[in-house]
Amino acid sequence: MSRAEGAAGAAGKPAAEAVREEVVREGAVREGAAREGAVRPGAEGPARTDAARSPLWTFGILRSEFVTTLRRWRTLALLGVLAAVPVLIGIAVRIETADGSPAGAGGGAGGPAFLSQVTNNGLFLVFAALAATLPVFLPMAVGVIAGDAVAGEAGAGTLRYLLVAPAGRTRLLLAKYAATLGFCLVATLVVAASALAVGALLFPVGDVTTISGTTIGFGEGLVRAGVVAVFVAVSLTGFAALGLFISTLTNSGIAAMAATVGVLITVQIVDTIPQLSGVHPYLFPHYWLSFADLLREPVYWDELLKNLELQALYAAVFGSAAWARFTTKDITA
Secondary structure, X not given: OOHHHHHHHHHOOOHHHHHHHHHHOHHHHHOOOOOOOOEOOOOOOOOOOHHHHOHXXXXXXXXXXXXXXXXXXXXXXXXXXXXXXHHHHHHHHHHHOOOOOOOOHHHHOOOOOOHHHOOOOOOHHHHHHHHHXXXXXXXXXXXXXXXHHHHHHHHHOOHHHHHHOOOOHHHHHHHHHHHHHHHHHHHHHHHHHHHHHHHHHHOOOOOEEOOOOOEEOHHHHHHHHHHHHHHHHHHOHHHHXXXXXXXXXXXXXXXXXXXXXXXXXXXXXHOOOHHHOOXXXXXXXXXXXXXXXXXXXXXXXXXXXXXXXXXXXXXXXXXXXXXXXXXXXXXXX
């Protein structure tokens, strides 16, 4: 039996995760990873070698974190739920409009944005699905991944062994944030791809009528759908940094995930209270639905740029806070 298989059997983890831990923690194994006590700042293990500083080593950490994140059953379940949302929306619209009535209550007055246009062009199901999942489903999935990034390792007792390998705290934290951002993009593309497939299957597709009333070709509309999906993924970067910061505050993955989702719900509620309109422009989800401006001709950039600036600010502030916390705390698990 190989060392990776033995690790999988001993820890009760899938073989894929055991292999990943075998590769990333090879330095820890060689140095006697089962040492006692806490790992303190500046005492992560053996001195860094030239190989540890090389770009290939950094790429290996990034690849390991990203692959491990995507291979977890929890992640696959989240992606499955996200993929199912456009299917449910498409089937509901198809059933509702079977008698020729318009989609949405009152001819499109209800439901997510772009819902009334789905019956005329299945491509609009991509925009409707993103508008439906962005306020809740997508950020909740990101909150689970970000909240578990550091706290989950600590709770499983593997974090200090990761730090024994010559990776360094900063590089490890960046790798986990990059893996979370990768999940943001994958999750958004899963929603968009599912919606595109269902829309093309259930409804006609063709030239796209923009919000401004002009018509663009299907090819350009498809490109804009891809740009919208990427923009939605970028819109989640600030929240991902917030979740990563929360993950550094506790050794319980469940507590970190619950706290991250709790912050999301609280901020979403605050963003809907008119009496608190003065703080709305500073809340990370306030401009999330501004992606609709990408479907105007010409594109309205005002709120799009505000959203990007706000996400960059949140990423910088909470990313720095996560780094300050993670690089100065004692790792006891």
